[in-house]
Amino acid sequence: MTKPLRTLTSPDGTVFRDLNNNGTMEPYENPKLAVAKRVADLVSRLSVEEKAGLMFQPMVEVGPHGELIEDAGMFGGKPTSHLLQERFVNHFNVLSIPGPGELAGWHNQVQQRAEQTPHGIPVTISTDPRHSFTDNMGASFAAGAFSQWPEPLGFGALDDAETTEHFADICRKEYRAVGIRAALHPTADLATEPRWARQSGTFGADAAVAGRQLAAMLRGFQGSGLSAESVACTTKHFPGGGPQKDGEDPHFDYGREQVYPGSNEAYHRGPFEAAFAAGTSAVMPYYGMPVGLEVNGKKVEEVGFGFNKDVITGILRGHYGYDGVVCTDWGLVSDGNLAGIPFPARAWGVEHLTASERAAKIIDAGCDQFGGENDTGLVLGLVRAGIVSEARLDESVARLLKVKFELGLFEDPFVNEAEAAGNVGRAEYIEAGFRVQQRSITLLKNAPAAAGSASDNDGGRGQSLPLATGIKVFLDGVAAAEASRYATVVETVEEADVAIVRLRTPFEPRTGNFLEQLFHAGSLEFDAATISKVSKLADAVPTVVDVYLERPAVMPEIAAAASVLTANYGSSDRALLSVLFGEAQPEGSLPFELPSSTAAIEAASPDVPNDTAAPLFECGFGLRYAAVPQEL
Incomplete structure (x- = not known):
């Protein structure tokens, strides 16, 4: 029988515990309290320019041989070094990538540049999913060198939490090998509108199934809590991106409206409750603009969810008490271009506002970070004009730094370039993915x-x-x-x-x-x-x-x-x-x-699951092979 762990507190407040259960009292500090102290200390020393940089997560391209892209690139952005060392940006969403070794080398170059900034804040590299078959740079990448598995729909079809957690654990290992420490997934949306384009990224129409799979996915990526072994997850798209009018997607202006004729909005929040319980590191609201939505008798403002204080502060932070990072979906503020083609901001409901006014509305809504944006001057201008206080920036910066500390990035942000290729697409990972491809049919x-x-x-x-x-x-x-x-x-x-x-x-x-x-x-x-x-x-x-x-x-x-x-x-x-x-x-x-x-x-009602009359096959249907009769 083991002895109880003793705790003593000295007059100066130092806590001592019998850490090795051998009668010797040693100084002890709860890891959570230690992180909080480190965050508070660093926030107090940052310039307003560094704080603004933390609040942006732009897209970044990687050179074919792992070199930094130092021109505008296909998105007309800023050179990587400029973003790192002039704008103090230290969260990057990586797009198309070369081989694992090249990506690892690029990642280490990025971290070396980050060390040269005033406080040497390490960079967090994020990605959309890249372990399946879909190749759509706006949502998901084909597996390439990584192990290949079914889309999330396949995991919903199996509804096997152990398999889903194993998948996420392998993804975590492959991501970490090349320096990716943040996943812009899993997706908690529900497939209630059959025409919607992004259903393959969901676990299906059933909120209970989605909740089980989300919790398993988060366990596999993050563990029981963020650590140096984790990949931090962003669960999306709050409060549920499925009920699109006519099934059109809000990446585009004709798909900006989300509608709830079945009065079923709360159903779409169900999977997020499972994600909150599992400790999701971050949450992303969708582009969509709710139309005619009432929650608890109050009409919700008809603006995109990233601008929506009723949703972010009222429901997410207020009703659910969520105090983690909230990062907007990509490109809500500034008009841009794709390979030279104009691509307006997805500022649904606030198209009439300037970029500065949109940024202010996002911050006021309760968001912490601007996804896909790189103009840190927008936030600096709001602070200088007295529209946003530096104290408000500190709230978001503290949340963002907390994740970096918990991931152990300040201790060691680098990866082993020589071992990266051998730890991606390993034979046992590929075989595991193949088995789930079979089983999910x-x-x-x-x-x-x-x-x-x-x-x-x-x-x-x-x-x-x-x-x-x-x-x-x-x-x-x-x-x-x-x-x-x-x-x-x-x-x-x-x-x-x-x-x-x-x-x-x-x-x-x-x-x-x-x-x-x-x-x-x-x-x-x-x-x-x-x-x-x-x-x-x-x-x-x-x-x-x-x-x-x-x-x-x-x-x-x-x-x-x-x-x-x-x-x-x-x-x-x-x-x-x-x-x-x-x-x-x-x-x-x-x-x-x-x-x-x-x-x-x-x-049918786009917010109600499995709502079409006389379906050809019902949700949950699936045959099995009959057993071969045994000889007597």
């Missing part, structure tokens, strides 16, 4: 195999899957090299025993700037040509159709024609084929319902 239809066909070799189970190895397959959208592991690939459908087709959820291509073209929005219906192609194949031979569900596709004709229908949320050809041929079991269940028609979507 969702089996929606498994019709009986045709009598006498090659796929009828199913042990008497009366279903098309698993397919028998060695059969002849006709492929559409599937790599022949992968399929040949299991079957004989033929050139014509007439030669085949089975056809295998891979499709993606449809969308309406947009014609605006290139960022707009990366967001897949609009109609979810397959075009006539695709429906005809699948129907003709199905008329000729049993046909397996797999659909990548980045949004809930409308596909009654395809579901009717196919003998087998599967869904994936980011799975390679190899992962899919291994499931089709019975090497692995499909374990996923739909994280949202699949509507039966566009009319049903248009009649």
